[in-house]
Amino acid sequence: MIVVPVSVACGQLFVAANRLWRGLLETLPGLPDVPAIQEVNVLATMAEGLSLPGMVFVLAVLPAVGEELVFRGVIGRGLVARGGIVHGIFLTSLLFAMAHINPAHAMSVFPLGVLLHVVHLATRSILAPILLHFLINGWAAVLTKATLSMPHRGGRPGVAGRRGGVAVVCVGARVTGVLLCGRVLLEVPDRISGSGRRPEFFPKSTG
Template sequence: MPCTGQLLPSGDPQPTPSLPASEESGFFSAASNTAASLCRGPGLLESLGWFAGAWGLHLLGVAGTAGLLLFILVSGGMDWLGLEVAEFLESQKLSLLAGEQFVFVTVVFLAAWWRLGGRLGQRLGSRPLPLEHVFLLTCLILPLSTICSLLHAWGMSGWQVLLENYPQWRLLDAPQAMDVLRDLQSSTPLWAMLLVFAVAPAFGEELVFRGVIGRGLVARWGMLPGILITSLLFAAAHVHPVHILAVLPMGLVLHYVYFTTRSFWAPLYVHFGNNALAVMIGRSTEPAMIPEQLSISALLTVSLSLLIFLALLWHTRIHFVREDGSSWTGPRFQLELPMEIPLRRTYDCLSWHVSLGGLVPLLGFLAVCRNGL
């Protein structure tokens, strides 16, 4: 049964010139096609530049924050010669991370706003999520995080074997985000951990990879190649080979939920939920609810759970229709809506018995984990 939403204002309420119907291209008029081309996002080479720039911002944020902290300390009367810089910075991990994320998110937001020509809400599709999609997105966070965690555990086993034969690769074992997360758990308030490890990374990384890079690559290369290349870049941003392996499924799913819901809030919510789950599990004093080793039955159950929720998202995916009831589809899977065509959002409702049925594998997996496999 279709669920129809309100008539959507496709852009800012400003007058647009009326055009003959023969000139309508299905999305933009000929006069606005040039602007649409400029705002469709980067190609592959520019995307690599965004990828490198994002990494540069993290380094700049850490270096700038460290310099600011040292300046404040020395300005307060501390003897520079007697200052143990390494020990001092080691004690300021949270401040360094907070400064890094502040620089990253701020510059990325301004750069994305400039690159896409402003109106980020319209460009990225910041439409509210229906309750059905909030439910499905919430349910898929746990199985998705579990599969990524298992890939990480399996990858680390192989990585240790590799290091025995090629010890020079230990350079990549420099402290990672998860190591810092574990170090800060006991001494840092929960709200600060969520802000630094969940809210800021989710917003900044989604702007870069789904909002800018993915927008351009999908527009130029098509759905599947665009999503795959974007997800590979997203995984590569995590540097460590094992982390790349573990994060790749996350990148694919984040782009999938973006296009099924046609809302930027969907990947942002799932990304935040995954990171927040890692923070909450790390703070728990009880044994981890998600073990690093699963039996075959538990693995099949959690995989089935993820596939069910992804399938239900596809079944309830968002469509847009014109006032006359005809379907509207933008070119190259574009998420931005035309300003001159009034559209209505519609999707297939999710019945309660289907919702409960989809929960069965997930609840079964949780029961297996509680019973120690």
């Protein structure tokens, strides 16, 4: 079972990447301090305002299905078909990381993107990375809920719902942006060669 080791590794990578990013911000004041309005930063508040099933649905089911269909199912297939396995996995994982906006978070999820893509190619099924992604996010959601629910600290009602809504909007915006970037990457070779050929995202079986 690789879920727990991968979850722990991602958490430790985020801590290290965040420390590195904060150090860079202090050393180079000109760097933009990107506001991290994303699921990582609203996790604690959402844990206090959502039930465990609701939290698992928002933080595990939706990202696992949506992100895997977009990145491994569509963009990844096209980039691998165009540039080969190594090139395709690298670019897809880079786009996957960029979609998480905050630099520290992006650095920590890039290896996860590579792993999910390798699992997808090894199993030849989109269901495998969806399941792994769901289990990793679900494990984090359960641990966060269990930790923050004990002792309950009072807060303003409705904050979790509002921040959850902000997170959903941000996720939608970042996925739209990444889709546009992926489309450009897929069309660059066509524009250079003038062939107009597009890759088949779901190629027909040759067997």
